[in-house]
Amino acid sequence: MNPLVATVVVIFAVIEDAVQVLLVQRTAEPERGRWALPGGRWDGREGMDATASRKLVEETGAGGLYLEQLFTTSGLDREQPGVAVAYFALVDQARVRLREGDEWPPRWQRVDALPEMAFDNDSVIAQALDRVRAKLEYTNIAYGLLPEEFTVRELQATYEAILGRELDRRNFRKRMLSNGIIEPTGTRRREGAHRPALLYRFVSREPVFL
Amino acid sequence: MNPLVATVVVIFAVIEDAVQVLLVQRTAEPERGRWALPGGRWDGREGMDATASRKLVEETGAGGLYLEQLFTTSGLDREQPGVAVAYFALVDQARVRLREGDEWPPRWQRVDALPEMAFDNDSVIAQALDRVRAKLEYTNIAYGLLPEEFTVRELQATYEAILGRELDRRNFRKRMLSNGIIEPTGTRRREGAHRPALLYRFVSREPVFL
DNA sequence: CCAAAAGTGTTAAAGCTACACCCATGG
């Protein structure tokens, strides 16, 4: 008898300057009704990355901008042997349309105020967040969290939300530009009673190491 | 029908100043007789880390000094769906006793001159090596490759073998000491017609981030 | 006394951190 294989996806977005995770309520036992990460059984007919990616689209309506495998754990469930392959994804909240009208709809939850969670899902989220934090420093993965065009200030707010600390405006701008991770689009955005902000885009929207 | 779950272990040692991997020859189809990474089916009765660790002991006779999960791939085999969970391990070659006398005994192979390998095992090895290289820079995982006591020169030779480039002796020593990775034992080792070398040990033989 | 590896310090360059003022706009 072969073990059960499941995938689980930690979907992050920065909403209202806070890191939030997409959670669903379990519709099956065990732990029915409790908040949990979206995921499901892997049937082996498609690649596992494809399964995780499809799960992401099902939940968010938006194609995954960034999806990466985290790790695999065994023994979640006492009753039958199984492994869970965890992924994390970064999405731009503006593109997301959550499923509505279900009895138990999915919801964004701030990572700093999670509800009681099924299994060891809190620890999976914590590890995913650690990984995102680390990679933010030496890759361009932030592109997953932002729209095509954005201001330096918006980019900085995203970094600050994930890192959980404030950054210096001048140093941040310098670094992002000398890095070569962003470039100006040449246009500005007027909004409100102040100088308009220059708009930038990511030089590459593929994962790049610095 | 559930998919097959297997574990696979990339076992590294530095032997004769070269990074080497422990390989076995497949005794079963498909790809029977070809060189491959040690591993096997996971039966779900123990944790997966425990399975990988046991595999390591079976092959090397030595307890794994350092074992870390790498990633999980699906679709290795066309015929039946399955996933392979890859690990890598670091061992001190001096403690290893390979199984002998089998028809097809395991063998150390230099990573820079691998034989033709089964499945995509070369790429698993390449990714494992990348990970080791990266972690060498910001963790103390080198402890897995060395005995209790060693000279700074031996440590440096290990780093050089893995990184594939030469390092400056003075800077290396300074960094390792100011890091707090190693500490002197207070003893020296006489060997040959030259000044004896001070012996050092790792401050911690648990994984530590710098 | 010679050969062989061990041990040691300084200087320049680059990168990082901290910090304060002027600019463009809408109302």
Place this chain on the structure above:
DNA sequence: CCATGGGTGTAGCTTTAACACTTTTGG
């Protein structure tokens, strides 16, 4: 003209890289 957020440069400090001579031993 004022309030609001956008944009910019410099100086000190820390970190990294480059580099050569003296020490201890065995034979």
